[in-house]
Amino acid sequence: MINSKITNKVAISFIRILAGIVVLILAFLVGYILIKGLPYVSWHFLTSPSKSVSAGGGISGQLFNSIYLLVLSLLISLPIALGAAIYLNEYAPKNKFVSTLRNSIEVLSSLPSVVVGLFGFMFFVLKFGFGFSILSGAIALTFFNLPILTSSIENSLAAVPNLQREAGVALGISKWETIIHVIIPAALPSIVTGIVLASGRILGEAAALIFTAGQSSPVLNWTNLNPFSSTSPLNPMRPAETLAVHIWKINSEATIPDAVQISAASSAVLLILVFVFNLIARRLGNVIFKKMTAGGK
Amino acid sequence: MAKKTNLEIVDQLVAETDYDRYIIQLSKKHERAIETKDLTVTYDGLKYAMNPATIAFEKNKITSLIGGSGSGKSTFLRSLNRMNDDVATVGGQILYQGVDLNAPEIDVFEVRKRIGMVFQRPNPFAKSIYDNITFALTQRGKYSRVELDEIVETSLKNAALWDQVKDSLDKSALQLSGGQQQRLVIARALALKPDILLLDEPASALDPKSTMQIEETLVNLKNNYSIIIVTHNMQQAARISDYTAFFNMGKLIEYDLTRKIFTRPKVKLTDDYVSGNFG
Ligand SMILES: Nc1ncnc2c1ncn2[C@@H]1O[C@H](COP(=O)(O)OP(=O)(O)OP(=O)(O)O)[C@@H](O)[C@H]1O
Ligand SMILES: [Mg+2]
Numbered sequence A: 001m002i003n004s005k006i007t008n009k010v011a012i013s014f015i016r017i018l019a020g021i022v023v024l025i026l027a028f029l030v031g032y033i034l035i036k037g038l039p040y041v042s043w044h045f046l047t048s049p050s051k052s053v054s055a056g057g058g059i060s061g062q063l064f065n066s067i068y069l070l071v072l073s074l075l076i077s078l079p080i081a082l083g084a085a086i087y088l089n090e091y092a093p094k095n096k097f098v099s100t101l102r103n104s105i106e107v108l109s110s111l112p113s114v115v116v117g118l119f120g121f122m123f124f125v126l127k128f129g130f131g132f133s134i135l136s137g138a139i140a141l142t143f144f145n146l147p148i149l150t151s152s153i154e155n156s157l158a159a160v161p162n163l164q165r166e167a168g169v170a171l172g173i174s175k176w177e178t179i180i181h182v183i184i185p186a187a188l189p190s191i192v193t194g195i196v197l198a199s200g201r202i203l204g205e206a207a208a209l210i211f212t213a214g215q216s217s218p219v220l221n222w223t224n225l226n227p228f229s230s231t232s233p234l235n236p237m238r239p240a241e242t243l244a245v246h247i248w249k250i251n252s253e254a255t256i257p258d259a260v261q262i263s264a265a266s267s268a269v270l271l272i273l274v275f276v277f278n279l280i281a282r283r284l285g286n287v288i289f290k291k292m293t294a295g296g297k
Numbered sequence B: 001m002a003k004k005t006n007l008e009i010v011d012q013l014v015a016e017t018d019y020d021r022y023i024i025q026l027s028k029k030h031e032r033a034i035e036t037k038d039l040t041v042t043y044d045g046l047k048y049a050m051n052p053a054t055i056a057f058e059k060n061k062i063t064s065l066i067g068g069s070g071s072g073k074s075t076f077l078r079s080l081n082r083m084n085d086d087v088a089t090v091g092g093q094i095l096y097q098g099v100d101l102n103a104p105e106i107d108v109f110e111v112r113k114r115i116g117m118v119f120q121r122p123n124p125f126a127k128s129i130y131d132n133i134t135f136a137l138t139q140r141g142k143y144s145r146v147e148l149d150e151i152v153e154t155s156l157k158n159a160a161l162w163d164q165v166k167d168s169l170d171k172s173a174l175q176l177s178g179g180q181q182q183r184l185v186i187a188r189a190l191a192l193k194p195d196i197l198l199l200d201e202p203a204s205a206l207d208p209k210s211t212m213q214i215e216e217t218l219v220n221l222k223n224n225y226s227i228i229i230v231t232h233n234m235q236q237a238a239r240i241s242d243y244t245a246f247f248n249m250g251k252l253i254e255y256d257l258t259r260k261i262f263t264r265p266k267v268k269l270t271d272d273y274v275s276g277n278f279g
Helices: A004-040 A043-047 A060-091 A096-108 A113-127 A134-158 A162-170 A175-204 A243-252 A259-293 B073-080 B108-114 B129-140 B145-158 B178-190 B208-221 B234-240 B258-263 B268-274
Strands: B007-009 B022-026 B032-042 B048-058 B062-067 B089-096 B115-118 B196-200 B226-230 B243-248 B251-257
Touching (some): A004 A259, A060 A096, A060 A134, A113 A134, A162 A175, A175 A259, A243 A259, B032 B073, B048 B243, B062 B073, B062 B268, B115 B178, B129 B145, B145 B178, B178 B196, B243 B258, B243 B268, B251 B258, B258 B268
Parallel strands (some): B022 B251
Antiparallel strands (some): B032 B089
């Protein structure tokens, strides 16, 4: 007979080893990228524009584009996803149609991003004539992002116990007020996690953007804040290569002598950008959560 | 001893010797908190989860609803403040201050403010103790800080929680113990100044000491509120309630003074249930 204590010990050690492997791989990956890339990252690198044939270019435009596109696509997709998730979780009747809808959304969230990119290319770039632009890119990212965000917010809302909804209703507060003031604050930390994960995917996304936001970064005049001017960084109709697309491009068609270094440095910056965004979003989420729920006091 | 003439039998179905059902009616002398006339509830549109129930609850008294699991106690209780609105179809009348609360034109939000409800599992909001009590108020009207402070203090005092939390009103309500949370939830309901308090097994998730505190709280509240409480605890029903109603399989079987239900019930089913020879 096998001693259950020993079985238990073996199982625990096995799980520990598996967890250790995951941590090791991650640490190796992050360490490798940072060690390879960080030596080339400098203030100059971050703040000067990229060059197309000579060495010594930077990534200022790409860095800005990545953040700008992230913010824009979140601005579009977050309200829609929130609304859809609230409807699905709080109001939708439990029938065939709604469950089909829910399943479709889940299927959509595993749609390959290159398909989304091609769709965006055909529809927004060509048919609607938006061209390779921030707008086309933001819409493609929204398509790509919406199902993931909706599903994750819906799950966050579903995790708030029904007791909380009953409590609100029993106090003569309307369902809507209960959702806004009780359910969403309670779900906030988990919603923020969903947004952070989605943002990480957006920042790293290349395939959906190559055909929509384009692969070029025009010369930008940082003091020109008129969004209708072609040299303004805010202009939504200009092409905008992001960091991820930049990394892809210089690796596939290296026309610059320092492609290897720039690619390594860009990867390190992209990684740090994701970390920083992650931290900021969680901090912000925490502050709001504490304000609304008296948590942590 | 209370005079027999105060209470009269209304149920027409009763047999001469052994009653099938026995439901007392309050005489004119007893002020009514709320009463139902042929209240029915169905969840699926086909089968009654509550068969026509006619019962009047006396004002400023505690009434216990007892009966086996699935007998329809919660179903009945939740209908009184229209909590079953989206879940079930409720028929018949619910009379409160001369108005039928079950009528479609009734403002359910107002109903739920007048008729507060406390559930089996404590459900404070993930907010501070203070905000838990003021939240519903500030959603509806304008109150000054002084008024709110005052309401928070009185509600917490009425729920016998003030002394324990007065120095930590801005702490999260989730950090309170289960018994404290349940009293906070009672305070939260009291803050809306309801007439009637409905409680669905409010102490079943609590230890004996917290249970005693809740019971004491309820008995003290009786002077100003009418209380209807669902309980599985026979001793509790006997200890705190003036009237007791016994439900079985979706039917109101017997309704009488608590001491009568527990000493000389008129229906055999009730006798079996209160003496423990039941399923
Ligand atoms: N939301 C619902 N949908 C469908 N049926 C329900 C629902 N709630 C209760 N029922 C049914 O109604 C009947 C009465 O249930 P109810 O919850 O009122 O019983 P109860 O007396 O409160 O029982 P317990 O003591 O276990 O709380 C049960 O048969 C139950 O299955
Ligand atoms: Mg119940």
